[in-house]
Amino acid sequence: MLLRWHDGMSVNVDVIDDEHKQFIAFINNLHDAIEQNNGDEILFKSLSDTRAYADYHFKNEEFLFSQTDYPDKDRHKAQHRNIQATLANISKKFHDGD
């Protein structure tokens, strides 16, 4: 297990804490798929699932940002775009056989 959720990660919004727990589970699955080297199909499925969940979660989080005066929203949104770009880049490399 690469990441383990703990109370210190809580943002005190239950729906977001739950999504973070789920996101961590996808990242751990992806890590396991890489470590265990169970084949490209499993790895690609895990990568696709992680990307889809990232898109879903970031959209939800950014909607909440828009409803609040959370002061760090621009920097946080930029981090989301960076993570999505990183995952897209990994996915492209995987498709290209790198």
Ligand SMILES: [Fe+2]
């Ligand atoms: Fe988040």
